[in-house]
Amino acid sequence: MTMALTDGETVLAERTTNAERNHSVKLLPEIDELVRSAGLRPRDVRAVAVGCGPGSYTGVRIGVTMAKTFAWALGLPVYAVSSLEALAFGGWRDACAGTNAVRAPAWIVPALDARRGQAYTALFSADADGPAAGAWRRVGADAVTMFREQAEAWLRAADRPGTVVFVGEVDGGFADMLDAAAAGANAVVLRRPWSMSALDVAAIARQRGETIRVRDPHDALPNYAQLAEAEAKLVAASAAEAREKARERN
Template sequence: MNIDERRPLQRLLAFDTSTSSLAVAVMENGILLAERNIHAERNHSAYLVTAIDEALSAAGITKRELDAIAVGVGPGSYTGIRIAVTTAKTMAWALKLPVFGVSSLEALGLGGWAQGTGQDALKLSQSIDQQEQEDTLENEAVSPDEYWIVPLVDARRGQVYTSCFTASQDRMLKRTKQDGIRLMDNWSHELAGKLSKLDPQNRPSAIWFVGETLPVHEAAANEALLPFGVALYFAQYELEGVWVGLAGTRRVLTGTNDEIHTLEPNYTQLAEAEVQAKAKLKEQAEAEATASTELNLTDASSHRNG
């Protein structure tokens, strides 16, 4: 069953600010009407609303003519994710629209793989159905014409925001690993461990690393994975609105919307400032508990002596 045989999606606004790219798209039944992509070095708060207005204007529709909003919830830039999610929740509440959170890594993986292999967005949209939404987290085996898609967003200190999907020609991605933050060295060896458990005929024909693929990431992946004889590709890619729109289209057609007030960014870790703040509060609580214990012991001792 393709997208045109389901209930009409009509018009979807999709956007993401989790990376250095600000990506906005207006979709209609899985087809791109307009998009705006800006490399803003994560200064997205200054450009997002304008980019949304420009995309809607280019599509020839107004906010009141939208039927749903999809927003990338990360993981990625802590501040960037908050900007997009807050904007999406505000618009959804004001316009009384359903809102759908989508994985920024899924959109990044989809776009990077499509760019690297020449996939067509329209054909991919036509493959959206219930089966495509199902994850395959317990089954790593693939057919010889399938690939592993590994999106990467640099998280500093040797870490990456990442996940893993399988992909095949003209089909949407299927998730095999949850989004998270991982040390690239450990992640590469984890992928190698998965390969080692598969018979050669059940291994992917290639592994695509897409997104912020830095030389240090390539070195770690090559060291761990090249011995298995699987082709490795590294594609620098900046997120584009159409792929956020397609990920959002799938969420709309095959899932339920998120509650506006409970939709939250997927940070996967606390921001460094929040970590430090929580650590300080913990230290204060422990110090207060220790002081209270010492006071009680002193009081008890005084009572006995008295």
């Protein structure tokens, strides 16, 4: 769980906790403590930016609901940021830092485990070192895909730059899939384990501005990129029932 309070590019307060199973219990007290630690009150906040997914169903749902409620109570606008873009943005920023910095142009691929060999992923292009405004653009939409096949397709794309950086949950099984996908690809393929930061959510909100602003907080919606397992089973059962009724009529 990550949250931050910023004034433009100035960081007033930041907090990250490992609350994988109890977001609903931890989130509100953490927000209150975050605001107080900066010497502010809730009514001093002027806007809310939230990572709206895709990712963990529970985490995304609770985060977006809390952001909507907070914004509605205070009459604030909401900036609905792609969690994958924030992940990619932060991973690229980190990759460009230090003595072994990665250089542009490059493609950046965020990846979060969606189980069964699938990943929540997207594709972004960086045309300058660091996440400079105007040099960062989206190439592929947020989606759930088979990770190895999608990575292989991007690595063999004709318009691919020389460097491709995979960021996020790219260790373990994903590392093996990536090694297999990269075999024979004439590219510099890098892995950067990384977690989404609220500071990068804020950075994307500043950069995207009005294009992701949701004026009515109730219109801010989670992006799951796929149906939940229970929803998928319900859809499949409904389709099977419809087919059975059609056969009976015939």
